[in-house]
Amino acid sequence: MPALEMAQETGTLIAWRKKEGDSVRKGELLLDVETDKAVMEIESPGDGVLAGIRVQEGAVVPVGHTIAWIVAPGETLPAEEQSIQSGRKMGTIPAPASSIEAPAAEREGTQGGPKLSPKARRLAREKGIDVTSLRGSGPEGTIVAEDVLARAGSGPSSPPLAQTPLGAVGRLMAERTTRSWTTVPHFFVTREVNASALLAAREKLAATIDQDQGVRLTYTDLLVFLTARALQQHPRINATWTGDTIRDNPEINIALAMAVDEGVVAAVIHNADKSSISQIALQRGGLSERARAGRLRPADVAGATFTISNLGMFEVDAFQAIITPPQAAILAVGRIAERVVVEHSSPVVRPMMSITLSSDHRVVDGARAALFLAELARALQEPERFFPAC
Numbered sequence: 001m002p003a004l005e006m007a008q009e010t011g012t013l014i015a016w017r018k019k020e021g022d023s024v025r026k027g028e029l030l031l032d033v034e035t036d037k038a039v040m041e042i043e044s045p046g047d048g049v050l051a052g053i054r055v056q057e058g059a060v061v062p063v064g065h066t067i068a069w070i071v072a073p074g075e076t077l078p079a080e081e082q083s084i085q086s087g088r089k090m091g092t093i094p095a096p097a098s099s100i101e102a103p104a105a106e107r108e109g110t111q112g113g114p115k116l117s118p119k120a121r122r123l124a125r126e127k128g129i130d131v132t133s134l135r136g137s138g139p140e141g142t143i144v145a146e147d148v149l150a151r152a153g154s155g156p157s158s159p160p161l162a163q164t165p166l167g168a169v170g171r172l173m174a175e176r177t178t179r180s181w182t183t184v185p186h187f188f189v190t191r192e193v194n195a196s197a198l199l200a201a202r203e204k205l206a207a208t209i210d211q212d213q214g215v216r217l218t219y220t221d222l223l224v225f226l227t228a229r230a231l232q233q234h235p236r237i238n239a240t241w242t243g244d245t246i247r248d249n250p251e252i253n254i255a256l257a258m259a260v261d262e263g264v265v266a267a268v269i270h271n272a273d274k275s276s277i278s279q280i281a282l283q284r285g286g287l288s289e290r291a292r293a294g295r296l297r298p299a300d301v302a303g304a305t306f307t308i309s310n311l312g313m314f315e316v317d318a319f320q321a322i323i324t325p326p327q328a329a330i331l332a333v334g335r336i337a338e339r340v341v342v343e344h345s346s347p348v349v350r351p352m353m354s355i356t357l358s359s360d361h362r363v364v365d366g367a368r369a370a371l372f373l374a375e376l377a378r379a380l381q382e383p384e385r386f387f388p389a390c
Contacts, residue, residue: 002298003063012065013057017032022050024049027044040295041297041298049070050068050069117142120147129151136161193377194341195353196381202222223310224280235382236248237372238305246363253305256268306327313335329363329364330358331355334356
């Protein structure tokens with residue numbers, strides 16, 4: 001089971017793309033794995049034959065656990081693995097369960113309650129099973145999926161609870177945002193920005209990019225481009241907290257918070273500071289399509305150094321976002337709406353937008369955050385400095 005992101009402990013094997021005995025080539029799609037961020041397509045690491053499949057679809061597997069072998073044509077499995085496979089065929093070794101147990105820390109129930117595997121907990125919620133009445137057949141009496149399914153098939157159970165079970169994305173998003181909010185010292189800086197020039201820039205640039213690149217230019221694309229340039233001038237905002245030191249990141253990789261059915265995923269525009277506006281639009285378009293289809297690739301969610309969350313399309317005026325550790329900051333962007341402002345001592349109506357920077361105070365102080373936001377506000381109000389055609 002590959003490690004597809006930082007701090008990942010398990011992955012759910014969603015589907016095998018090949019069968020036992022099939023030939024595979026390096027780079028060919030081999031299986032689908034679900035992490036807390038998305039379902040990802042995993043490619044074969046080499047040429048050969050798929051053999052010795054240990055884990056079936058639906059299994060929750062610890063990172064690093066052997067799930068299958070890729071062997072050369074005519075090559076046999078290691079002796080120990082042959083013995084395991086032979087024992088399973090003869091029935092002397094049990095076949096792999098539909099879920100591999102997670103680490104003990106993940107199996108613990110509430111204080112004084114039963115131990116459950118993650119899959120057993122989900123099934124119990126879905127089927128309305130009272131787990132306190134079950135005897136676990138797993139290690140140390142842990143209740144596993146088979147125990148819940150056996151009870152579900154043996155007779156009536158209590159009425160289903162009015163709950164919505166969380167998938168891997170939703171569950172781990174909840175865990176990580178809770179951990180971030182309770183352990184990272186957040187503070188917030190907000191600016192109101194006149195978006196008149198930004199509106200004009202998008203209109204002029206879109207006429208070319210939409211036609212030439214076949215992708216619709218969005219305000220988010222402009223935000224990514226201009227934010228990356230502001231981060232170049234303020235690298236501390238792009239830094240990482242390592243636990244006891246601050247690490248400067250040589251790359252500027254901007255994650256975009258994208259809504260999916262189960263929650264939010266953060267897809268990454270890599271090297272945003274070195275990409276043209278059309279390249280950013282193409283990257284963002286591809287990421288959006290794969291995110292909606294639940295087919296983000298490992299590279300699509302790896303390596304982010306900064307995040308933008310734009311809720312303008314949902315008619316949100318302003319909000320404060322939660323930082324994604326170990327990143328030092330996240331930018332929350334509201335909608336563009338007409339408001340009355342004062343210019344030269346007179347009230348006028350202008351299209352305005354609110355931008356809020358959430359910062360980790362261990363990495364970024366108030367002055368640094370304010371200077372960065374001022375730089376970004378200037379870029380948003382003067383995009384012609386970066387796009388001469390405007």
